[in-house]
Amino acid sequence: MSKQELVVVGQDSAEGCCPTLLTAPLDEDQAADLAKVFKALGDPVRLRLLSMIASRAGGEVCVCDLTPAFDLSQPTISHHLKLLKQAGLIDSERRGTWVYYRPLPQMTDRLAAVLTRPAEPSMPPTTPAGAAS
Amino acid sequence: MSKQELVVVGQDSAEGCCPTLLTAPLDEDQAADLAKVFKALGDPVRLRLLSMIASRAGGEVCVCDLTPAFDLSQPTISHHLKLLKQAGLIDSERRGTWVYYRPLPQMTDRLAAVLTRPAEPSMPPTTPAGAAS
DNA sequence: AGCTTGCATCGACAGATGTCGAATCAAGTG
DNA sequence: CACTTGATTCGACATCTGTCGATGCAAGCT
Numbered sequence: 396m397s398k399q400e401l402v403v404v405g406q407d408s409a410e411g412c413c414p415t416l417l418t419a420p421l422d423e424d425q426a427a428d429l430a431k432v433f434k435a436l437g438d439p440v441r442l443r444l445l446s447m448i449a450s451r452a453g454g455e456v457c458v459c460d461l462t463p464a465f466d467l468s469q470p471t472i473s474h475h476l477k478l479l480k481q482a483g484l485i486d487s488e489r490r491g492t493w494v495y496y497r498p499l500p501q502m503t504d505r506l507a508a509v510l511t512r513p514a515e516p517s518m519p520p521t522t523p524a525g526a527a528s
Numbered sequence: 529m530s531k532q533e534l535v536v537v538g539q540d541s542a543e544g545c546c547p548t549l550l551t552a553p554l555d556e557d558q559a560a561d562l563a564k565v566f567k568a569l570g571d572p573v574r575l576r577l578l579s580m581i582a583s584r585a586g587g588e589v590c591v592c593d594l595t596p597a598f599d600l601s602q603p604t605i606s607h608h609l610k611l612l613k614q615a616g617l618i619d620s621e622r623r624g625t626w627v628y629y630r631p632l633p634q635m636t637d638r639l640a641a642v643l644t645r646p647a648e649p650s651m652p653p654t655t656p657a658g659a660a661s
Numbered sequence: 662a663g664c665t666t667g668c669a670t671c672g673a674c675a676g677a678t679g680t681c682g683a684a685t686c687a688a689g690t691g
Numbered sequence: 692c693a694c695t696t697g698a699t700t701c702g703a704c705a706t707c708t709g710t711c712g713a714t715g716c717a718a719g720c721t
Contacts, residue, residue: 416575417582417636426572426579434570438679439559442549442566446559449550452645458698471680473699492688492697500645503550507643510636512585571709591668604710606669625667625718 417512432506435482440465441475448485448496449503455488455495550645565639568615573598574608581618581629582636588621588628 416429436442447464448456462472476496479485483502488495549562569575580597581589595605609629612618616635621628 416579417585417631417633419579419583421576421579423572423576426575430570430572430575433566433575437563437567437570439556439563440679442559442563443554443556446549446552446554449645450552452550459696462698467679468681469698470682470700474679477699489687489698494698498550500550503643503645507640510640510643512582512633512636573709592666595668600709601711602668603670603712607709610669622668622717627668 415512416509429506429509432482432484432502435478435484436506438475440467440472441479444472444475445479445484445498449498449500452498452500455497457493457495459493461496548644548646549642562639562642565615565617565635568611568617569639571608573600573605574612577605577608578612578617578631582631582633585631585633588630590626590628592626594629 421429436445443464444461447461458472458476461476462469465472476485476487480487480496484499485496486499488497554562569578576597577594580594591605591609594609595602598605609618609620613620613629617632618629619632621630
């Protein structure tokens, strides 16, 4: 039978910090939550859209600049942008005739954190920066 | 038409280093490649499976320990494990009657890297601590 | 050899997803 | 106001996905 005790964390009990999927089993809610975002990233078109938008960090991209980069209809691009927005990865704002999309780094930061395994317990990277320059 | 030149990288030209989706537009191949992995993570069951397996880093988990954690049929769990394996996120080994799965940290490391934005490249003069409010 | 247990594969099916064209809404221009 | 351009929403449709039960295969046991 083997009844391996699946390590019952205690490390990420904080709350919304969601510290890593790799150190402790996710509960159903967290899994469902994260899955929505990963699903949004699970399409090549959306990944490219996000990278186009995010690589303009601080800036914005007009839909009119995104659409022509694909061999897809404009409604389809709009649909993908909507999904990215619902996933909390981007946000949009209408200005005049055009609509601009911009990245919401918080979400990608969260995902990165969730996928980052804590430093091997043998090298504390606590370099006290901010001394020079 | 505006033909904004969407920054043609040069930073991640290395090769397999795939440094960040957030600093430069992904090309179609990279996007398709990454999308497969994100898609594998885009399901709550698979996320939980991965977290169960990965939180045993260095170790392994017997399928017989994973299956009972879900209200799903055994074939369904097997199916999800297969997808995770095909995505390069886990690997399996048969030992005697049992099959053990273990994490492949390289892939999650890669994803984390792709989602991690490099230190602010332009660091705008952020309030030189001390200025009045 | 037969039987039992653990996992994977197969075939089927309901529901979700990506895509399109057409229609609609939003703003600016004549 | 009529007209044009940019973007979203709608309805339809083919495909993909998650799930199941049944079946098949691999190892160990009696």
